[in-house]
Amino acid sequence: MDNQHVIEVQQVQKRFGDELAVADVSFNVQAGEIFGLLGPNGAGKTTLLKMMTTLLRQDSGTIRLNGYDTLTQARAVRQQFGLTGQTATIDQDLSARENLIIFGRLNGLTRNAAKARADELLRDFSLEHSAQRPLSTFSGGMRRRLDLAVSLISRPKILFLDEPTTGLDPRTRSEMWTAIRQLVRQGSTVVLTTQYLEEADQLADRIALLDHGRLKALGPVAALKQQVGGLKLQLALAQTQATQPAQRIMTQLTTQPVQVSDRTVSVQLAADDATRVTAQILERLQQAQIEIDRFALEPPSLDDVFLTMTVGKN
Structure with missing residues (x-):
């Protein structure tokens, strides 16, 4: 290794x-x-994650964690990682401290x-003042931190986080981001699946x-954004009913698909042509008496990478 x-992960298929499912x-x-593992629903993320954590056997290819093969050395592989899924594994009838002690004992600790x-973990995750409280009084964010x-518990060097912030409010999600970054500073390696592209962009x-089971892109976030290239034109319209006429105008003047969200229409433009095309779009919108609250030309986001490189119709 x-x-x-x-x-x-080498030439894995399922x-x-x-x-x-995985090609x-x-x-x-x-x-x-x-390491972020992203894709639309049905892309193969969960299947791949299950194979990496020995919950599912691949049909072909090899997966190794710290040099151990998931097919032939599954027990050793399971000693290399921790896993936090989309649903909590904690016992609702016990306190936070009782849960942690029980899992510690299950992991072979005296x-x-x-x-x-x-x-130690209660202090690390700012739960020491709630350690003896019943979990029925915990917020969603507190439960996720406990999970x-x-x-x-066993200080794994590899941690798989399967959509760890699903359903959390923005403040609690930010707290989870801080906890994840702290784990990496302490020496962990994290594999993260998430539906929140902002989360992947940040972490x-x-x-x-x-x-559709195939690897479409691989690399640092900044490099993937550069692959998309160009600039993104975003227009916030004054009225919702103006979105369709604005979309038609922008479609006529560009070659890229025009995205619509509420009163916002956006399109990807080539960098060397962005100024000219933007001026044409604004002029046509003015002629059509479509009012604009604001407009912006921005570098591509991770959302643009996602939309450009995936079909997203599973």
């Missing part, structure tokens, strides 16, 4: 009947990075060691973008 690669996917995850580790703490060092 390359000393810098804690996860190696079928369910006639459906090819010849290869990538490596480097030590100490946050009673005293489990208590010490529980207290993340549980996955760290991930590199991203693998899947669509």
